[in-house]
Amino acid sequence: MKNHDSLQKDILAIMVFGIVSILVQASSANACGKHFNLPDESCHEYSVVEPDDLTRWYFVDEPDNTDWNRGTLSPVVLFFHGALRDAEGMYDLVRWDDPGGYYDINTDNVITVYPEGTNWRVPHFLFWNDGRNRTWEKTGRGAAKGADDVGFVIAMLNELVRIYHIDESRIYAAGASNGGIFVQRLAIELPTQSRYRLAAIASVNGLLSDPDHADYTLAGNPPAIPEMINNVSVPPTPVLIINGTVDMILHYNGMPSGEQSVLLSAEESVSAWVDHNGQGTFEYPTGFDSAPYFGDRQILLDGCKVYRYWWTDDSQNNQRNVVFYKIKGGNHFWPWEGAITLWSKCKDFSTTEDIWKFFSRESLR
Incomplete structure (x- = not known):
């Protein structure tokens, strides 16, 4: 005793x-209110401290449905902002609770998460380490250079799983621009560095970075498929890619980016995922249509035309595992967002709505 x-x-x-x-x-x-200026009662903010004592922030927009967190597992969508933006700006862009469009989408139990990148010089003008240098582990772009953003996402997911009833078979990631490049990197690296795997990703105005080739020029031959995506340990991943043909920021036809890396063209990026997922070749899609489709309508005054291609795997019940929206006349925007301007805000479909329609069909189970 x-x-x-x-x-x-x-x-x-x-x-x-x-x-x-x-x-x-x-x-x-x-x-929310300490770091993020969002008064919504459903918003909760969190932080994680990385090994180098850098505090990283994100906020969670909880569903309005009162039964969502009473034992029912909820899917999670991670939204990554573009360069020189922040999490609040991405929240305003996504408009999850009011995405516009032509359908009523059931998002009652979906948890949406808005992480923030880094900028050690100017707050709210943030970047993601999206892999545009030779090594993807400890180099990055601009003010985000050296940020371990994949490690940040892993730490964030660990916290989300601890706090919420998360369905780990339905974790999705979507990003715009710099964030769209990053989610493609995340789909490749996350399964090799953690127990987590993304059920699907969506890249809007993003391209696939190729850190293995430094000699790419717009007039030259396109580089080979990035070696990272050919890693046998990287599982096939359903991918939705949306790009405009006259994008003035991340060019549709690809571009050199940084000293030791390149950005593939939109079509080369899609081709890489089609090849990696074992769905044939880019030249032979499973299907093709253009707006209007599924009740959508073509808005004649917005200066764009949407063409949609998809590639399926017969062993996966003909799910559209790779979907590509080619927006002819489209610029660097989030289609449906905002009023029609000289920058051509395509109104033929709601990006947020179509992302969730794509995600909702995909699960690791």
Whole structure:
């Protein structure tokens, strides 16, 4: 039997542990307002501290449905902002609760997450380490150089799984521009560095970075498929890619980017995923259509025309495992967002809506 002093120490330890546990739990559910200026009651902000003491932030938009977190597993969509943007800007762009479009999409139990990249110089003008240098591990672009963004996502997922009832077979990632490049990197690297795997990704105005080829020119021969995507340990991944043909930021036909890397063209990026997923070749899609489709309509005054291609795997019940939206006349935008301007805001479909329609068909189960 323990003596009196020993028993007191055990009781004190239990009390301290309980207090610490409560503090940790309370701090993990802060309503948005400390770091993010979002008053929505369904918004909760979190932070993780990386090994180099860099604090990284993200916020969670919880579903309005009161039953969503009572034991039912919820799918998760991670939304990654573009360069010189932040998580709040991505939230405004996505408009998850009011995406426009032509359908009522069931998102009652979907948890949406908005992480932030880094910029050690100017706040709110942030970047993702999207792999546009020779090594993808510790180099990056601009102010994000050296940021371990894949490690940040892993730490974030660990926290989300601890706090919420997450369906790990239905974790999705979507990104715009720099974020669209990053989600393609994430689909390749996440399964090799953690227990997590993305059920599907969507890249809007993003291209596939090729850190293995430094001699790419627009007039020369296109590079080979990036060696990273040919890694046998990288599982096939359903991919939705949306690009405009007159994008003035990330060119449809590809571009040199940085000292030791390139960005493949939109069609080369799609071809790489079609090949990796074992769905034939880019030249022979399973199907093709153009707006209007599925009740969508072509808006004649927005200056664009949408062509949709898809490639399926017969062994996967003909799911559209790779889908490509080629927006003729499309620029660097999130289709449907905002009013029609000289930059051609394509209104033929709602990006947010079509992303969820694509994701909702895909699961690792």
